[in-house]
Amino acid sequence: MSEYKLERWDLSELTKDPKSPEFQKQIKELEEMAKRFEKIKLKLDPKMSSKKFIGILHEVEDISEKMSKIGGYASLQYSADTQSDEATSLITRMSKLGSEISNKILFFDLWWKTQVDDKNAKRLIKDSGELSEYLNHKRLFAKYALSEPEEKIINTLDVTGISALVKLYDKMTSAYVYKMKVGGKTKKMTREEITNYIRSTNAKVRETAYKTILTKYTENKGVNGEIYQNIVLNWKDEGIEIRGYKSPISMRNIGNDVDDKTIESLLTVCRKNSPVFQKFFLQKAKMLKMKKLRRYDLYAPVATHMKEKNYQYDKSVKIVLESLGRFSPKLEGFARKVFDEKHVDSSIRPGKRDGAFCSTLTPKITPYVLVNFTGKTRDVFTLAHELGHAVHSQAAQDRSILVQDAPLPLAETASTFSELLLYDNLSNKVTNDEKKIMLAEKIDDLYATIMRQAFFTIFEVSTHEQIGKGTIVNEISKTYLQNLKEQFGNSVVISDDFAIEWSCIPHFYHTPFYCYAYSFGNLLALALFQRYKKEGSSFVPSYIDILAAGGSKKPEKLLAEHGFDIRSEKFWQDGFDYVQSQVKALSALN
Template identity: 30%
Template sequence: MEKISYSRVWDLDKVFIGGSKSSQFLEHMNRLVALVNILESSIKSLITPLSINEVIKVVPLIENIATIRLYLSQANSFITCLLAENPRDQEAATLRGKVAQEESRFEKELSKVKKIFTYTKEDVWESMLETEKLQEYRFILNEWRENADKNLSEAEINLISDLMVDGYHAWGHFYNNLVSSINVNIQINGKEENLSVGQAINLRSHHNEEVRKEAHYVLESIWKEKEELFSKIINNIAGFRIQVNNKRGIKSILEDPLKKNRMKEKTLNTMWTVISKYKQPFSSYLERKAEMIDGTGMKAYNFWAPAIKSNRVITFEEAATLITEYFSQFGSELEGFVRKAFYEGWIETEDRPNKSAISFCAGFPLTGESRVFMTFNGTLLNMLTLVHELGHAFHNHAMKSVNGLNKRYPLSIAETASTFSEMIIFDAAMKKANSREEKIFILDEKLKRSVMNFMNIHSRFLFEQRFYKERNEGIVSANRLNQLMEESINEAYAGSLEQPSIYSWVWTPHYYITQSPFYNFPYTFGYLFALGIYAKAKEKGKDFEKDYLKLLRDSGSMSVEELVMKHLGEDITSEEFWEKGMELCVKDAEEFIELTSS
């Protein structure tokens, strides 16, 4: 059989030729500027719709807004990719500033549109949404109307938008550049290696405990050295967010993230209530695994270690072959998609210094493509990270046929497709396992994800809640941030994790994503939601792929409660829904303990 070889470096020229010096990209930006200019002109003559006849003025406006969003998404994804592969690319940083300027102009105009819609009488509004041109955007337009900044004047909206570019979002970009610029010296097999933060973090799954331990403490010392600088970044991001919320009349720090995730607070509270009731089996799993590693409690630096020692290295080609094979067992469209991603250079995995530490998937809606970024160094964890990001890319693929504004789905659903893809891999690998040791190895990897979602993500949620409560009263010191992190970890892990990283608030990038406050609970929601979907998939076999695609395509045009009711027939404000997923995970923990009992 001919050996297949894939590029470890992605191909961005298929999107825009020439990287940060691309003339094609500049043409794209000129078109974007022109579209925003047209929007500005249209809004100057726009008045509150007073009758159904005025829908003729609204339709082209909505279509232009949808087009601008696609152009912005295309541009932002390209810049994100350039700065991930080379954080020192100054031309790309300059282009990012230009994109941010146009995005700010666009958001100002969009805020005006939303506000104008709030003044439309209810009967006129309902009649407009029943027209052929607008009825498919009913959910989005109602969302705009409901979430409009009614308490802000146009001048205040403009000021906030301007400040976001060079203040708020700039802090998030500064954080990413700072982390990417850090180099780490670590002893591996008697030799000192100079690594990026991403490469050092990858050592958490190294088979040698001494390497894991050294990487953990070297990183902790770096974070300690720079804690004051990072505390300034997180305090400034949070302070800006709090001030804007106050201006908008938003009293709860969770109100905005819940709206962005199209989720009721009751749904979120019910989910955490059920998770808190089921933590003991996962504490027992951590205790058993710790016994297997060194006979003591679970140290934070041993969490990602394999339960069964294995020196096996998975090459990128092997990972690609396995992923394609396992995805083919689910459905032909997923198989065909992932083949295309590997063959056409959509994936950047090269293990090298001076690249971003953060894995991600970037969507390019205008060209119907995605790009996946990570550092691959031969572990099963790397393969699962790759699968996770390919799940995001498949969601983008599913949305290709969806019109305009309905392409944008909330983060809570974004994490569903990625988790669902991981389930496919785990299930297929478990079926192929020929020994007790293999089953233990696979169950361990699966349970790590349960612990991450039910304990680690919970600790992030608790930390962020407590941090914002204190930040509301003033600056929170680095020392206090460490205390809050430690308290949150101990509570979320039910005391089952020893020597935790009190600097998790520093190296967890989600706290610094300015577009998405509380980017934690969407992971847990997506994880449990994916379990429910996967249970349906196992019942129906390959026939389920069509249903799965329909669910993904609906993800941008309804609330999460409506989506689950429509496609699964379940009420996610009830504990019964969440308990079904939790029980599946508990069975994994019980099976792990049973298999390792001898």
């Protein structure tokens, strides 16, 4: 069996050399295709034949595939070396090209949304096969679309309005310098650097790190609060007053292609299940030999008395592949392909971007995975997570590029499921002590990705209503503190300095109501995993079918075909039953 080594990925399938005449030819071909496509504008007619309409959609697919390949190469090259002037220059050029191409083909999108009558739209959708949901979803926006001149005014004003406010918030907050005493010396740090101390083994250090961050945001609450209130009012004015959406969150739900009822059920169940995590926090306090956790201690590591286990890269890859293979050899084959084609960038080196991601460029090309592997347990789970994304894409590789990607709430399904398979496999191979640490870390992650995100969304629902009626920053902070108290009950001591924490959360500013997608994806994966535990291998075809649908079906419809009613509270409760079983398992180990 081959040995897996830490290495860079091979991007030669996308292009051998960006300076070559061949790459310039790819760009020229793309530009010519977009120019030809523009001529369709004069021939657009709602009464056109289905054959002609499908022909136009195929042209959109071809342009999207070519652009994704060229733009994807630039983006991956830049991620592999952010300090390279060549890579920086190329990504700037390709972003500009992407914007030009999008503008050239935009007219078709607008025509479909706003100028095709319902009768003809129905006829054309009926004959469009796997693209019917994609076309239907676009038509949903027609109800909220404005005239072309009005849309242009909003787009133009957004650049100096809402987008400028978000940029201002980012610019100011990323310029904050945090001063904190470390080992007797005062160090100047960025937010990224000081956040590491939140996970310190020393309780005093954790508290100081949090206080330093929160003090900075308290000092700037006037400006940050003003920016936030204006972003929320802009969301309300444009979404509800001008476009006619039912509620602020409805705007996001329609964008995500999910029903309001589904998200209401999800948030109701999360709210009801806060005692599940409260039990865990009481257990964690015992593990840390504390009477009760303070909010400062939430992410304290439990492995204080043990040396953390280190994993070799080769062994890690094999154990992730084995975990997938035990579930389905087909899925293991998809993951193996990513390594066989050298589409993984795993080595750590200066200039390479932080974190991890999986990038799917077109259905015809095996996805690319970037990780920064240091050998920690967390890195093995990150590898499983990103390969889960790669498996999801390949399961849907027979789909059109327009519907290969699952909608946002479904996008984390395969990645989380892959981590659950790995945990299941690993927990049989470790000592009880190691299992206890792994389990506590896992429940920590479940809290951060499910409960915390759901309560973020519950806060946003309240605060959007509050700001819509007129309020002050201190009232927003009171709402947030109340939200924390409901979330933690008596299991964690909440100090008043956390009232300002909401202004530290970039998602609230960048993308209102984004956070529930994390709760959705993770609980969905847990509910699917529960079904697998009950049904065993007979569940596998169902799971692969769900992945293979990509974004070709509305989430409610797709899951209903497999016996899941995601509009019902019972479905989401299944996910929490799994969390509860893990909290009980941890209790049994203590």
